[in-house]
Amino acid sequence: MNKATYKAVLRKKKASDDYGIIKIRVTRNRKVDYISLSENLKEKYWLADKGTVRKSFSDADRLSNLIEEKIIELKVIYGDANIIEVQADNENRPNQDKSPSFPKFFESQLKELLIRKRYGSYKSQNSSYTHLKNYLIEREMPDVTFDQITPLLVRSFETFLLNQGLSQNTVIKYLKTIKRIWNEAIGLQYYVPVINPFVLQKNKYAPVIKKDILYKKDVEVIFKTKITENHPLYHIKNYFLFQIFAQGMRVSDLLTIRWENINVAGLQYYQFKTKDHHTVAFNDIMVFRLAYYLPDKGEKAFGQKYKATLSGDRFYSMTMQEIDEHYLKLTTEEGAIGKFLSDTDFELELKQWSSFLNKVREKVSAQLQIAFVNYSRNEPKKFIFPILNNEHFKDAVFNENKHRLTPYQYNQMSSKTAVYNKQLKKLQEAVGLNKTITSHLARHTYTNLMIESTNKDIYIISRSLGHKNLKTTESYVSEFSEERVNSGVQGMAGSFKTVI
Numbered sequence: 214m215n216k217a218t219y220k221a222v223l224r225k226k227k228a229s230d231d232y233g234i235i236k237i238r239v240t241r242n243r244k245v246d247y248i249s250l251s252e253n254l255k256e257k258y259w260l261a262d263k264g265t266v267r268k269s270f271s272d273a274d275r276l277s278n279l280i281e282e283k284i285i286e287l288k289v290i291y292g293d294a295n296i297i298e299v300q301a302d303n304e305n306r307p308n309q310d311k312s313p314s315f316p317k318f319f320e321s322q323l324k325e326l327l328i329r330k331r332y333g334s335y336k337s338q339n340s341s342y343t344h345l346k347n348y349l350i351e352r353e354m355p356d357v358t359f360d361q362i363t364p365l366l367v368r369s370f371e372t373f374l375l376n377q378g379l380s381q382n383t384v385i386k387y388l389k390t391i392k393r394i395w396n397e398a399i400g401l402q403y404y405v406p407v408i409n410p411f412v413l414q415k416n417k418y419a420p421v422i423k424k425d426i427l428y429k430k431d432v433e434v435i436f437k438t439k440i441t442e443n444h445p446l447y448h449i450k451n452y453f454l455f456q457i458f459a460q461g462m463r464v465s466d467l468l469t470i471r472w473e474n475i476n477v478a479g480l481q482y483y484q485f486k487t488k489d490h491h492t493v494a495f496n497d498i499m500v501f502r503l504a505y506y507l508p509d510k511g512e513k514a515f516g517q518k519y520k521a522t523l524s525g526d527r528f529y530s531m532t533m534q535e536i537d538e539h540y541l542k543l544t545t546e547e548g549a550i551g552k553f554l555s556d557t558d559f560e561l562e563l564k565q566w567s568s569f570l571n572k573v574r575e576k577v578s579a580q581l582q583i584a585f586v587n588y589s590r591n592e593p594k595k596f597i598f599p600i601l602n603n604e605h606f607k608d609a610v611f612n613e614n615k616h617r618l619t620p621y622q623y624n625q626m627s628s629k630t631a632v633y634n635k636q637l638k639k640l641q642e643a644v645g646l647n648k649t650i651t652s653h654l655a656r657h658t659y660t661n662l663m664i665e666s667t668n669k670d671i672y673i674i675s676r677s678l679g680h681k682n683l684k685t686t687e688s689y690v691s692e693f694s695e696e697r698v699n700s701g702v703q704g705m706a707g708s709f710k711t712v713i
Contacts, residue, residue, distance in 0.1 A: 217241040219287060220278045221264040222459045223254060230258050237283050248287060250279055275605055278453045278621035285328060300528050312360035313404060319394050332623045341390035347375045425648040427658040439646040445670055446643055449636045452598060453655055455502040458706050460493050461659030464652035469599050469611055473593035475585045483612050495707035500578045506597055507584055514580040519573045523565045533573045540566045600629050
């Protein structure tokens, strides 16, 4: 049987067409099949001899990755992937006592990750593999067998990594990857060890310097800093505040949360990092951030006027924003108002307006939540926040069993996260804080606010963060009351007297 060939081609329906559909041409046993990628492209952007897209095309990276992924997938289907080629090499060795090559086995495991579309793991483990290859080059070693990996060599490799200027924790990470590959070879019965070369490795991580956290007063500074809707930082402010009050949501979940994840209970989704199901109950601050991303930006709810008779016989008809502004004026101009009102009358005035504001906030929040659920039925696959391109992620599924991305999608998430963090530094300057704001700071800030707001109940905090265990909170716990978690979060969010 002849070996199959795989090449991307641009197929036009008519010779006169200036565009075509990208397809993979598979030639096997003199039979040719064309598998469509359902992607149209103008002929001027296609390099026929190389079977690829011209770099000048704006979407070249995505299409090139799509072609590469499809060819790998087809090779698996047709049995041409040659995933673990070193196993065949091991079986055919004339001397079965000969120790196999460790780098070659490592390469096979990296290929396996690509075939399984575990691009995040591939990227992480490939870094360790690259450093190992560089180490062998420096030592003028063309190869290293399993038997040659001794405690002395592992220590030598560790010294090599440290001399590269890497931190102790990064070095430990790379060594743990090498150890993981070693154990996989044993588990696959590819190699039977004589000694444990990692016996000297203690995996003692260096203590991490305490990172900045934001306190309540810092978060209130962000709230109070006015940023107009047409300013680029408007969305950045929204995203960051949402992260904090959505139980310290990770940036990977901020990027990938979709309207289908909204229901009457709040947000329900599988965390991108852990693949664990997580529930976040709505609070007003979350709701008012989300409202902007409805088609009408929540104007129907925010623009509605509410009527009340306060302070005797004074009648008012005001929107939530107007009520909020009036209440803030009362609290910030106490001295001026006090000249005309007695202490008792002033306290009554504040109490009436506070009650009016709270009732209206509840009504507006309820209206918006209904609007969220209705919109989620129409646009379930649309990302809530316009950070990632919906079209490029239309086939991405985020659940406990299928939570993987293509290389292009993975790179897009990394790229957008980097851009977001750069914008957060601009937000830091705009609000005048001397603490470095990063996407992960939202998680630390949420934890700190919860400690302040829930009598340091570490169990509620662990549950609300979506931890399986209490490694970050010092002990393990298995079950918590959802009501208790939601109550704690609602109490924390409710302590912030702000609207939008």
